[in-house]
Amino acid sequence: MAQEAQPALSDKLGRAAASSIESIGRAVIRTLETLGGISELAWSVVRWTIRPPFRLQNLFVQLDFVGVGSIFIVLLTGVFSGMVFAHQSSRAFELFNAESLVGPTVALTLTRELAPVFSALMVTMRAVSAMCTELGTMRVTEQVDALETMAVNPVQYLLVPRVLAGLIMVPVLVMVFNTAGMAGAYLISVTIKGISAGTFISRTQQWLDPEDIAEGLIKGAVFGLAVTLIGCYKGYHASGGAKGVGQATTEAMVASAVAIFILDYLVGVMLH
Amino acid sequence: MADRLMIEVLDLWKSFGETKVLTGANLSVPEGSTCVILGTSGSGKTVLMKHIIGLLKPDRGQVIVDGEDIVPLGPEELTRVRRKFGMVFQGAALFDSMTVYENVSFLLREHTRASEEEMRAIVRKKLAILGLHDIENKYPAELSGGMRKRVGLARAIVLDPKIVLYDEPTTGLDPITTDYVDGMILDAKRELGVTSVVISHDVASAFKVGDTIGFLYQGRIVEQLPPAKLRQSNNPAVKLFLSTWFGKND
Numbered sequence: 001m002a003q004e005a006q007p008a009l010s011d012k013l014g015r016a017a018a019s020s021i022e023s024i025g026r027a028v029i030r031t032l033e034t035l036g037g038i039s040e041l042a043w044s045v046v047r048w049t050i051r052p053p054f055r056l057q058n059l060f061v062q063l064d065f066v067g068v069g070s071i072f073i074v075l076l077t078g079v080f081s082g083m084v085f086a087h088q089s090s091r092a093f094e095l096f097n098a099e100s101l102v103g104p105t106v107a108l109t110l111t112r113e114l115a116p117v118f119s120a121l122m123v124t125m126r127a128v129s130a131m132c133t134e135l136g137t138m139r140v141t142e143q144v145d146a147l148e149t150m151a152v153n154p155v156q157y158l159l160v161p162r163v164l165a166g167l168i169m170v171p172v173l174v175m176v177f178n179t180a181g182m183a184g185a186y187l188i189s190v191t192i193k194g195i196s197a198g199t200f201i202s203r204t205q206q207w208l209d210p211e212d213i214a215e216g217l218i219k220g221a222v223f224g225l226a227v228t229l230i231g232c233y234k235g236y237h238a239s240g241g242a243k244g245v246g247q248a249t250t251e252a253m254v255a256s257a258v259a260i261f262i263l264d265y266l267v268g269v270m271l272h
Numbered sequence: 273m274a275d276r277l278m279i280e281v282l283d284l285w286k287s288f289g290e291t292k293v294l295t296g297a298n299l300s301v302p303e304g305s306t307c308v309i310l311g312t313s314g315s316g317k318t319v320l321m322k323h324i325i326g327l328l329k330p331d332r333g334q335v336i337v338d339g340e341d342i343v344p345l346g347p348e349e350l351t352r353v354r355r356k357f358g359m360v361f362q363g364a365a366l367f368d369s370m371t372v373y374e375n376v377s378f379l380l381r382e383h384t385r386a387s388e389e390e391m392r393a394i395v396r397k398k399l400a401i402l403g404l405h406d407i408e409n410k411y412p413a414e415l416s417g418g419m420r421k422r423v424g425l426a427r428a429i430v431l432d433p434k435i436v437l438y439d440e441p442t443t444g445l446d447p448i449t450t451d452y453v454d455g456m457i458l459d460a461k462r463e464l465g466v467t468s469v470v471i472s473h474d475v476a477s478a479f480k481v482g483d484t485i486g487f488l489y490q491g492r493i494v495e496q497l498p499p500a501k502l503r504q505s506n507n508p509a510v511k512l513f514l515s516t517w518f519g520k521n522d
Contacts, residue, residue, distance in 0.1 A: 134369075146365040149325050149437075150379055151354040153347065 067169030078180030104207030120223035135235030170224025295491030358428030
């Protein structure tokens, strides 16, 4: 009996291992397929961007939706990020009487990291989710097919303005975040923690270089491009009715958030 | 009526994964005529229509539109060919973020240099032909199913295309609206001289509007005949399908 049980157990373990390897393989293939699809879409967007007709009205609608529509939420998160970061760092710097470093510390962290990452996350949650759902709904209700039958390229009409809006407006929102964050940090440092305004500003000017701001803007552009491409890709290829659109949006949100952090590391390493 | 073929489908094959949808379909539609493709749900009628307008690429076979094989064409050349088409979708496929006026004038805005006044006049005229009044500022969500379909038809014919494709135009409509839509298809043929392909499983409509009826079964057009001749067909699948209607109405 024991001898019979032995092969049965090893058989089961073997099957379980094979099934795990198979599902890992499937996930890898799916990820590679998605990356390939997004790259293909990106190339298609580039080709259709430089080809007339140039639909400026569609672009302005998307710039307004992605950029202007996100200003409030970016301002809000920026102010509170700056406030909490100033509060926490001033407590740490108090320990060795280096409160004058609160301004530059907040400024460097905001401009290089927090502003691009948080702005891109806000755009992802607010605008990319809506883009993905809208495109997915258009796909499953044959509106995308209708565009094609009317001799209008859907990539040019629907995707180009959305991707360009992400590329252009996320860096703008990064600057909004920087400004709001520094205002929040100033408020906490100067009015609550008692650091002198002159020290806060002069030390920040001393430590903060234009390159730091440029790094944040470059990251913002890269993130904006990536998240809008992911959202557009998932929505544009949605299938299976309302459930399929919901699933596409969930996948777009997860993939965009993960992409922001991976790209943050990669772009950071490349720029230094 | 000229015998020149406007649409010719030759030995068309298409599979999605393991599922074979088209297995050597052949179809010919003379210029200015109406061809109805009948078949059961899921028989591949819509897939065949999407090949005719180049929305899908076949695994093999030819689709010849107005003398040109569209299968090898790239996106830009297909865009040129598609200007010959108007298509009425099963669910109308109206752009739900646009008003009725914006939907119907969409093609005019994209492909002509018409002024806003000219576009408004054309849109009003097309909507009036279809019995639609004072709905230009409404959104598709505010319209009934039948009205949406008629707006879809107005959008399809706004540029007076050579070919109009109808995907299940009467599905889900009440008998009066169905009759009305049938009349519209006949009028489009008579007044505009368009070549029409109608996808349907509505036998009564098919016999009313079709000059020829093609019966799609197991991925192939097993018969393509004028309505009166199709009724005499000895093909078992055709006989079974038609008996569901004529059995009840003879």
